[in-house]
Amino acid sequence: MTSELEDLVGFIAHPTPQIRKLAIENLVPYSTTQQSIFKTDQLLPVKHLKFLVRDEQSIAEHALTILINLSANREFLEFIATDDKFLGVILDIISDPAEKNANLLSMLLANLSKWDGLKSIATRKQKPAENLGSDDLVLNQLVDLFVKGMDGTYNKHADFDYLAYLFADLAKHPEIRQYFVNPQEYDGVIPLNKIKVFTEHKSDVRRKGVASTIKNVAFDVPSHKEFMDEDGINILPYILLPIIGGEDYDDDEAMAMLPDLQLLPPDKQRDSDPHIIQTHVETLTLFTSTRGGRDLMRKISVYPIIRETHLRVNNEDVQEACDRFVQVLMSDEEDEASSYPQLEASVGQAQIEAQGEVESDGEDDKIVEV
Structure with missing residues (x-):
């Protein structure tokens, strides 16, 4: 069977478009189950796949699907990512509005x-x-x-x-x-x-990626002042709105909150994805790594929002993130260094794997995270 598949791999470079199309279409499932067939002749099949992304639409679609799946493997990943010319091709094609x-x-x-x-x-x-x-x-x-x-x-x-x-x-x-x-x-x-x-877009993928991007950029502590400047990045409303619900707060707590968070409707829902909530709470924790950040968190009543999030989101990771935030916020101000939050950078979620027949309309149900 393996030799037959290797023969089939060879047909993706066939000069006849119909043969190329049939071969590559049948190879898509094997890009997750038998990746070794693409390693023959010093990864020659992958070289062909990189060329085929410029082929007619359906062939290019299958070529990209296979490359996406193969890139979950470190050997394939480096082989594809280190091809500077291929990267230029991708960047050129992706900008075409058609x-x-x-x-x-x-x-x-x-x-x-x-x-x-x-x-x-x-x-x-x-x-x-x-x-x-x-x-x-x-x-x-x-x-x-x-x-x-x-x-x-x-x-x-x-x-x-x-x-x-x-x-x-x-x-x-x-x-x-x-x-x-x-x-x-x-x-x-x-x-x-x-x-x-x-941060409140309807797409889970977009919200997740943006939340992780904000968190990773927030590891640059010198930029925190710009992050929280209302005339600069002014990031806090965009982090707090996704994690706040329609709960009632004491008048003093509510009045101290950012204007965007006051007078929210009682049916206001926090983000439905616990991972996104966790990411935003961890970003807030990063902002407490300086005295100025902690003072601002207290001034604008972030603690009550985290308190309610801890109570209402039944997720262990979210609750641990909330606990960590509170511990840092309530830490002894005399020991600034001990308050520095020990967090890891977020990755762009898991490696993306394209499954089977991937439609060109980009529907989310065609994609899984592994």
Whole structure:
């Protein structure tokens, strides 16, 4: 059976499109169950797959699906992610407003960010798509795609939600964190201000990725003042709104809260995903790593919100995150160093795996996290 599959792999490079299409379509399931067949001849099949992402739409769709699945394996990941020319091809194709496989390209980029070397994208430049209105810095192009492309507004075939996972993983690196907190020359906007507005978006993927991106950027302690400046990033309303419900608070507690959190309707629901709530609470904990951050948390009544979250979210990880926040907030101010929160960076969720026949409309039920 293995030899037959290896023969089938060879047909993905066949000059006849119909044969290529049939071969690659039948190989998709094996990209998760028998990945070894793609390792023959020094990963030659993967070289062919990288070429096929520029083939006609259905062949390219299957090629991308297989590459997404293979990139869960470290050997394949490095082989794909270190191909600078291929990365340029992906970045060029994904910006095409008519590209039907743009969501799959977003997923592949998210997986490639598991390779630390992709942080070089911080300085990578190439010509932007004319319709995008961005400059030649690739990171700006991807952020603009994420913002302008939501819900099919830039490309009717894509929502670019999975780019949020790319940003989250990239933000583990200091140079990427600096990118997210500094205004860009071409539009004068801080990139984090572009994506913070999605903390309450309807897409679970988008919310998860944005929450993790904010948390990872918040590991840059010197930028905390900018984070909390109402005329800067002003991140706190975008973190607190997803974790607050419609509970009643004492008048003193409510009046001290940020204006955006006052007079919320009684049916206000906190985020339905406990992982997202946990991530936001951990971000708040990072902000308590300085005296100024702790003072501000107390001033705007963050504690009552965390108290109610602890009581009402029946999730051990969320409750532990709330406990950690309270311990730091209530710590002895004379020992600043002991208050520094020991947290780990969030990754862009799990490795993305494309299952079977992946439709080009990017429906979430075609994707699982492993």
